[in-house]
Amino acid sequence: MQKNELQSSVTGQASSVEAASQSMRALMLGAIGVVYGDIGTSPLYTVKEIFDPHDGVALNHANLIGAISVIIWALILVVTLKYVVLVLRADNNGEGGSLALAALAAMGAKKNGRSGKILLLAGVLGATFFYGDGVITPAISVLGAVEGLGLVAPSLGQYVVPVSVLVIAVLFFVQRLGTGTVGRYFGPLIALWFGVLAIVGVVNIASAPSILEALNPAHAISFLMHRGWALFFVVGAIVLALTGAEALYADLGHFGRRPIQWAWMSLVFPALALNYLGQGALLLRDVSAIENPFYRLFPSYMVIPVLLLATMAAIIASQAVISGAYSITKQAMQLGYLPRMRITYTSAKESGQIYIAAINWMLMAGVMAAMVGFGSSSALASAYGIAVTMTMLITSVLLYFVMREQWQWPVWMAWLVCTPLVLVDAVLVLGCLIKFFDGGWFPLALACGLFFLMRVWAQGRHQLVSRIHQEGVDLEQFVERIDPQHYYRCPRTAVYPVADATTVPHALLHNMKHNSVLHERNVVLNVVFHDVPWVPMQRRIEVQPLGHGFWRIVLNFGFMNRPDVPQALELAYSHGLTVSLFETTYFLSRDNVVAAAHSSAWQRLCSNLFAYMNRNASNVASFFRLPANAIVEIGTQVRI
Incomplete structure (x- = not known):
């Protein structure tokens, strides 16, 4: 034997x-x-x-x-x-x-x-x-x-x-x-x-x-x-x-x-x-x-x-x-x-x-x-x-x-x-x-042009997030003051992907203003890419309950990870929150960027270029692998 x-x-x-x-x-x-x-x-x-x-x-x-x-x-x-x-x-x-x-x-x-x-x-x-x-x-x-x-x-x-x-x-x-x-x-x-x-x-x-x-x-x-x-x-x-x-x-x-x-x-x-x-x-x-x-x-x-x-x-x-x-x-x-x-x-x-x-x-x-x-x-x-x-x-x-x-x-x-x-x-x-x-001159000109575009995009994203933060409503204060009884509670989960998870998503405010609806479970989601190639699964998700059916979730990915948001949200179950694939709606804010009126000619050029790049960027839904039949998109205008 x-x-x-x-x-x-x-x-x-x-x-x-x-x-x-x-x-x-x-x-x-x-x-x-x-x-x-x-x-x-x-x-x-x-x-x-x-x-x-x-x-x-x-x-x-x-x-x-x-x-x-x-x-x-x-x-x-x-x-x-x-x-x-x-x-x-x-x-x-x-x-x-x-x-x-x-x-x-x-x-x-x-x-x-x-x-x-x-x-x-x-x-x-x-x-x-x-x-x-x-x-x-x-x-x-x-x-x-x-x-x-x-x-x-x-x-x-x-x-x-x-x-x-x-x-x-x-x-x-x-x-x-x-x-x-x-x-x-x-x-x-x-x-x-x-x-x-x-x-x-x-x-x-x-x-x-x-x-x-x-x-x-x-x-x-x-x-x-x-x-x-x-x-x-x-x-x-x-x-x-x-x-x-x-x-x-x-x-x-x-x-x-x-x-x-x-x-x-x-x-x-x-x-x-x-x-x-x-x-x-x-x-x-x-x-x-x-x-x-x-x-x-x-x-x-x-x-x-x-x-x-x-x-x-x-x-x-x-x-x-x-x-x-x-x-x-x-x-x-x-x-x-x-x-x-x-x-x-x-x-x-x-x-x-x-x-x-x-x-x-x-x-x-x-x-x-x-x-x-x-x-x-x-x-x-x-x-x-x-x-x-x-x-x-x-x-x-x-x-x-x-x-x-x-x-x-x-x-x-x-x-x-x-x-x-x-x-x-x-x-x-x-x-x-x-x-x-x-x-x-040819590769140098090409490299300089690409570097300029990459800097415009990076600075534009930074300014966009800063503007949203300045003009936004503090999320925790909003949750404390809200009276859920004034709104119809839809028996589903709403996920709001945002660049700044400390403020109330525009899509959430619009949903409440125009539809007078508040979901039973509201997830303010922030996806963070770190300057490491891979983030292990045990560090993938951070869940913070805010009360009144609100949660703040941070998903961590490396720059070589495949950002699959629905799959990552399944990890919230161990934190006491169930995000069911068939009972979840994703509310996306499409930011319409325009140049501020007081900006210089150079700033307007960079802002307009960033706005063009932002409009033509790949859809958030496909990038984060969100289900196409569970998405609601709401447009907002932001001046930078």
Whole structure:
């Protein structure tokens, strides 16, 4: 008997280990397909851009060794050491991205009595730059791949932009299937892509093994030191090899830390390093290959198959920033920096896998505009790095506060680690800013516009809540003075979702004034989103009885929680209040915001913009998952 039990226990443990192993492999494959597609397509254009005539780097043996060495060591220091080893550890309860990192840093600052507002604003700014990356990455990746048509037949060059636009349209239309589904199909293709990168790299290295000298960091240092002030022009091109590093942190919530780390160490980094070394070896043998060193790695009969694979890889490359943009948008909405948008959850197992249609179509429009406006990957390369490097710099600064406040590192240790990271990022930013007038203005303008809108929304919401509080009637005094006998008591529950739970809801006052009705149970509901990703169920609800059939309830959610209000209200049963799904009506106040008469022209502009955003925000009912057949909406006018 004991022997059978032991065998069953061992069998069960083995099955559990096998299931965990299969899950890890699936997540690694998904991470390869979604997270690493962006950085995986950098070999298409990076080396060519470094030796662009405008950068002033002569194509000779020493510069080739040095440039490839800089790329390899940049991947080691920036991507491996900074992001894969350090930044991925700074997960905010499993979530990543600028806003999650800023919220983590701000929490530590608040513990020591320092305001975290500046840190949160830094995270918002980093998020806006990530959106800029979300526009440019798909454009340059797809254009860079489709430009291979010119190698097949020069006459096909005129079709590069139309074909690229068509490819982007297909990519954005399949997003509604969800990150998990997309990653499941994209993973094997990107794994094949990295395999091809590695194999063709090894073949070309074998024909010119002297390129392996690039593994010595002394060549990278020498190459950079000999550039002088021209260093910044070269850096603006080298940064192209690093694009996608920030996306792997933003996509942390989709796949988890270990699958992303293992995928990088076991496949992605070795394949990238071998391919860059292979391109260097090719150029050592034939400098004329600089016209397109990636495609010249292959024999002519393989160009078309590789072109097709590269196009597929470029399509997939865009997935990292697109799915990252969804995550950051949800975080921004629930932290109060963006208006409500409809969120579709695409996985029953992974709550981080979401789809936001409004962001999807806005990104698609931006990508297509960038493709048509710039016309080529080389033109977009000038615009590409600024958004990425600014986000990297903000991440390094925020990481210092996380090290100090959350990880409790000594000051000297945090400075020792973060100072080199900040200096490297600052050099990368300056290298990209030099190309401001060649296209670098585009992501900066986009980021500044988004930051302005997010600030208008956040300040508008603050002013709206303040105005409601100033003009409202104190809830507790109202309940004390009310005479329930003067009103017909409807034998149901009325729930009044409000932004300020200390004042009487406008919808309640209107209901009493026009209908002379007071429900038997009246719930003044306030939903609060905290600057943590998840709030556990035991802290979900706070119930305060006020008397005369009134309750004040606060529901607590994290910025990655799914705000299901009816489900959360079921927890009130343990506090002595039953909120029955079939006996509850939700009274919503739709605030019609207008600018105050005495306000300045700038204030009226911001107020009118906020009012427009407020009118077009996603419906409260759908955002909080309220039953559509149990809602009464009452309009009120508020001047701010």
